[in-house]
Amino acid sequence: xxxxxxxxxxxxxxxxxxxxxxxxxxxxxxxxxxxxxxxxxxxxxxxxxxxxxxxxxxxxxxxxxxxxxxxxxxxxxxxxxxxxxxxxxxxxxxxxxxxxxxxxxxxxxxxxxxxxxxxxxxxxxxxxxxxxxxxxxxxxxxxxxxxxxxxxxxxxxxxxxxxxxxxxxxxxxxxxxxxxxxxxxxxxxxxxxxxxxxxxxxxxxxxxxxxxxxxxxxxxxxxxxxxxxxxxxxxxxxxxxxxxxxxxxxxxxxxxxxxxxxxxxxxxxxxxxxxxxxxxxxxxxxxxxxxxxxxxxxxxxxxxxxxxxxxxxxxxxxxxxxxxxxxxxxxxxxxxxxxxxxxxxxxxxxxxxxxxxxxxxxxxxxxxxxxxxxxxxxxxxxxxxxxxxxxxxxxxxxxxxxxxxxxxxxxxxxxxxxxxxxxxxxxxxxxxxxxxxxxxxxxxxxxxxxxxxxxxxxxxxxxxxxxxxxxxxxxxxxxxxxxxxxxxxxxxxxxxxxxxxxxxxxxxxxxxxxxxxxxxxxxxxxx
RNA sequence: GCCGCGUUGGUCAAUCGGCUAAGACGCCUCCCUUUCACGGAGGAAUGACGGGUUCGACUCCCGUACGCGGUACCA
Numbered sequence: 001x002x003x004x005x006x007x008x009x010x011x012x013x014x015x016x017x018x019x020x021x022x023x024x025x026x027x028x029x030x031x032x033x034x035x036x037x038x039x040x041x042x043x044x045x046x047x048x049x050x051x052x053x054x055x056x057x058x059x060x061x062x063x064x065x066x067x068x069x070x071x072x073x074x075x076x077x078x079x080x081x082x083x084x085x086x087x088x089x090x091x092x093x094x095x096x097x098x099x100x101x102x103x104x105x106x107x108x109x110x111x112x113x114x115x116x117x118x119x120x121x122x123x124x125x126x127x128x129x130x131x132x133x134x135x136x137x138x139x140x141x142x143x144x145x146x147x148x149x150x151x152x153x154x155x156x157x158x159x160x161x162x163x164x165x166x167x168x169x170x171x172x173x174x175x176x177x178x179x180x181x182x183x184x185x186x187x188x189x190x191x192x193x194x195x196x197x198x199x200x201x202x203x204x205x206x207x208x209x210x211x212x213x214x215x216x217x218x219x220x221x222x223x224x225x226x227x228x229x230x231x232x233x234x235x236x237x238x239x240x241x242x243x244x245x246x247x248x249x250x251x252x253x254x255x256x257x258x259x260x261x262x263x264x265x266x267x268x269x270x271x272x273x274x275x276x277x278x279x280x281x282x283x284x285x286x287x288x289x290x291x292x293x294x295x296x297x298x299x300x301x302x303x304x305x306x307x308x309x310x311x312x313x314x315x316x317x318x319x320x321x322x323x324x325x326x327x328x329x330x331x332x333x334x335x336x337x338x339x340x341x342x343x344x345x346x347x348x349x350x351x352x353x354x355x356x357x358x359x360x361x362x363x364x365x366x367x368x369x370x371x372x373x374x375x376x377x378x379x380x381x382x383x384x385x386x387x388x389x390x391x392x393x394x395x396x397x398x399x400x401x402x403x404x405x406x407x408x409x410x411x412x413x414x415x416x417x418x419x420x421x422x423x424x425x426x427x428x429x430x431x432x433x434x435x436x437x438x439x440x441x442x443x444x445x446x447x448x449x450x451x452x453x454x455x456x457x458x459x460x461x462x463x464x465x466x467x468x469x470x471x472x473x474x475x476x477x478x479x480x481x482x483x484x485x486x487x488x489x490x491x492x493x494x495x496x497x498x499x500x501x502x503x504x505x506x507x508x509x510x511x512x513x514x515x516x517x518x519x520x521x522x523x524x525x526x527x
Numbered sequence: 528g529c530c531g532c533g534u535u536g537g538u539c540a541a542u543c544g545g546c547u548a549a550g551a552c553g554c555c556u557c558c559c560u561u562u563c564a565c566g567g568a569g570g571a572a573u574g575a576c577g578g579g580u581u582c583g584a585c586u587c588c589c590g591u592a593c594g595c596g597g598u599a600c601c602a
Contacts, residue, residue, distance in 0.1 A: 028602090029602085030601080030602045032601085032602075062602065064601090064602080065600095065601055065602070067601090068601065068602080126600095128600095130600080133599090133600085144528090145528085146528040146529070146598090147528075147529075147597095147598050148598095149598070150599095178600095180600055182600095198532070198533090201531075201532080202531095203530075203531070204530080207529070207530050207531095207598090208530085208598090209598080209599095211599090212599080212600045214600085215600040216600055217600080219600090221599090221600070221601085221602085222601075222602050226602095241596090242531095242532070242533090242595085242596065242597095243595095243596055243597070243602090244596095244597090244602090245531060245532065245596075245597075246530070246531055246532090246596070246597040246598070247597075247598095248531095269532085271532095271533080272595075272596075274594095274595080276538075279594055279595065280594090280595070280596095281595080281596080327539070327540090327551090328539075329539095331539085331540065331541080333541065333542090334541090334550095335540090335541070335549070335550045335551075336550095337539090337550085337551060337552090354540085355532080355533060355534095356532090356533050356534065356595095357533075357594090357595070357596095358538085358539065358540090359537095359538060359539080360538090360539095361537095361538045361539065361552065361553085363538080363552060363553055364538070364539065364551080364552045364553080365552095366552095367551085367552055367553090368552095374565085408564090410563095410564055410565045410566095411563060411564035411565075412564090421563075421564080433562095436562090481561090482561095483561045484561075486561065486562090487561060487562070490561095490562060491562090494562085496562080497561095497562035497563070498562055498563050498564090499562070499563075500562095500563090500564090501560085501562095502562085
């Protein structure tokens with residue numbers, strides 16, 4: 001017999017549309033380490049969806065596995081959200097009407113629901129010890145069962161309230177025997193639901209096992225906790241990674257068995273972010289291997305003391321990081337790629353999220369950052385660049401730094417590259433690329449610079465335009481092609497073949513410094 | 528193995544049955560600039576495969592292949 005369990009039913013869909021419930025979404029990470037790029041994107045999509053619909057965004061910490069708890073990870077996640085500008089409306093850091101927002105602090109809540117399921121016949125107690133489970137798996141494997149599951153067949157052979165006499169179960173329970181509560185998957189049924197991204201998805205219940213709902217330590221597993229908390233926190237739309245799709249039928253059945261079917265959120269399983277080379281989920285390892293960050297911010301593992309670099313510390317602007325992430329799996333169809341957060345909020349729609357995974361392209365990420373650096377105003381850039389200067393013991397006037405930032409930002413992918421492209425504005429060159437000049441150096445050129453230096457002393461209008469005119473005019477008089485003199489001039493001012501237009505550099509440096517550098521440069525060329 | 532989900536250039540991707548298949552990143556050539564970048568003009572490069580359905584299929588259906596995910600008292 002095929003029992004068709006289809007959610008949500010057309011009637012429910014209708015009722016839901018009529019009710020206009022306030023949109024509530026949540027990001028529910030487990031605090032086990034650094035926050036992965038994919039995690040931030042899940043946050044982003046949650047945030048955008050919530051804001052777009054005038055709803056609320058909740059941060060919930062899923063710390064049900066006490067063995068995997070990592071100190072500092074929760075604070076780290078909160079700081080990542082803050083940095084990205086995607087802070088939650090409710091969460092452990094700011095409270096809210098549906099708290100507590102840490103599952104470890106909600107522990108007492110879950111047991112009653114698990115018991116309720118046992119009472120209604122949808123779940124059962126299981127007393128099997130880890131050793132017994134292991135033995136079962138070994139036996140099954142030896143029989144050629146590739147991945148042994150605690151399923152409809154196996155549960156009949158195990159130590160649980162389905163196989164034991166009621167009195168015996170009661171005795172075991174009274175004695176405080178360690179046990180878990182497992183869901184009793186229905187036989188020969190089909191669970192079907194509509195995913196906002198994938199459309200209709202269906203599963204046969206026969207192939208999914210009796211997942212543990214409540215662990216022996218009294219903590220719920222993800223399966224129970226996510227359903228109970230989404231219900232209690234009135235979540236209307238649940239976004240999560242594609243890796244959760246296979247366990248969706250368990251969650252959906254739980255919503256039904258708990259009697260909450262009419263409040264079940266709509267589901268959206270987001271595509272994965274893949275590694276650039278080869279296939280598979282992008283991992284921290286890939287970043288280390290290929291030389292780019294994977295975590296949002298620096299993460300110092302308290303256990304190993306290993307530091308993993310993040311996008312923030314690498315020099316990414318949060319706006320760029322967020323924009324880049326948004327385009328990994330979503331677009332508005334217009335071809336536009338640069339969006340402010342407000343624009344994203346306005347234009348985001350879950351229907352336009354891709355089904356397939358996207359390979360992460362670091363070059364494209366850099367391009368996004370470059371775009372935002374160019375866009376950013378010079379003073380703000382200068383502020384961000386300030387620490388780099390201070391680290392070098394330099395304390396220039398902020399207005400000057402801003403001017404330099406404006407001059408060189410077009411050639412920077414990262415804020416700290418302002419130094420690489422404009423260090424000579426802050427300090428005299430220590431070495432000169434004389435190889436670029438010497439081979440074609442002549443006495444005439446030498447004379448030109450000597451004459452020009454003298455003339456410069458009397459030049460009142462020390463602006464790039466006048467300088468250029470003056471320079472070229474003199475070159476013509478001396479019968480030298482102006483172009484042949486510009487490179488040497490550049491080398492004298494910067495030390496090498498880089499930087500903004502050379503007369504702009506001279507103007508920015510000012511007359512005194514320019515003259516000084518010509519003198520120094522000339523000496524270096526002759527040396 | 529089983530189950531699920533995917534599959535348009537190297538990468539991100541548009542297309543919702545009419546395609547001579549957009550755009551962006553990257554790459555290459557040229558122009559601008561005797562630095563680099565920006566900017567501009569070009570270029571190479573794409574529908575996994577096989578069957579249907581249809582006047583017409585990248586688009587719909589079915590297989591196959593490939594990839595990924597899941598298969599824990601982890602999330």
